[in-house]
Amino acid sequence: MHLNQFWKASKKALPGDKVTPQKPGPAMRIPNVYEKDCPTRLVLDHIADKWTALILWKLVDGPLRFNQIRRIVEGISQKMLSQTLKQLERDGLVSRRAFATVPVTVEYSVTPLGHSLAEKMAAVSLWAQDNIDSVLSAQAKYDAGVDETA
Amino acid sequence: MHLNQFWKASKKALPGDKVTPQKPGPAMRIPNVYEKDCPTRLVLDHIADKWTALILWKLVDGPLRFNQIRRIVEGISQKMLSQTLKQLERDGLVSRRAFATVPVTVEYSVTPLGHSLAEKMAAVSLWAQDNIDSVLSAQAKYDAGVDETA
């Protein structure tokens, strides 16, 4: 299993730190996002991302072209959209299909794998919309408290 | 309601783009993460973050001190931990309590608001752990395909 090779790198944490041993035998490792060199950490870094969440969620409703996504996801730059889509395609979360139309059109759609993740990320986006008032009032309270710490 | 003021800024998108009007009256706006100037977008940027997901999830099991978190979340720097915790506290997701012990100890715990988000983010982390094999094989297939495009 090729997954094991990712843990070959040095596992030393902070000097003097005792990290929980977690059975370091040659047996198959259980993926753990809290381990520094675990591939899940890299994947988490890709997917726990603003643009990923927004793009993936919209693609669930149906395939979209490059510039359609750009118009829907307000504020995204061409560079970040291109970059994020490429990343998503590499991770097997979206599939890219080019059509030989007059100006070449490219259609992005979500894969079954991407669909399962999109549901989780959508929950986060929805949380933000549902709880924005609580967060904003917490921020206001915090900022007021910091000011009067004179 | 103070939430409205956030939409006062210019709403022009790309030149020539027709963004869906979405009733721009003085009525209360529905928070929408796809709008460029919506505060939910800022919050989403905070919470859709690798460190936020990892820290918040661990705090659900019980309060932790600064250096405890640092040891658990492998690879996080003191700077990012400090920064992320401060952000989480400002957003009302975690609460910070300092104890006048000999070396001052500081305890971080998750608020009810933070707990509700932690559940959503945990689902994303768990997704990464559950689907790491699928993602890695997709990456391998993609990389192989790119190479042979010569």
Added chain:
DNA sequence: CTCGCTAGTTTCGTTTGGGTACTAGCTACA
């Protein structure tokens, strides 16, 4: 007397993100 613990802040070099300009080839319109 020096080392280590606590919780951070500061500094600095590298990496990443974002804005803008630019590409190609075709179409619609004046």
Added chain:
DNA sequence: TGTAGCTAGTACCCAAACGAAACTAGCGAG
């Protein structure tokens, strides 16, 4: 016959963010 627009990106440059490491302060233990 210009020329302005569409498509999907890429190239470049600067600013912001990230990460590693050094440094803060005060006390306990060896």
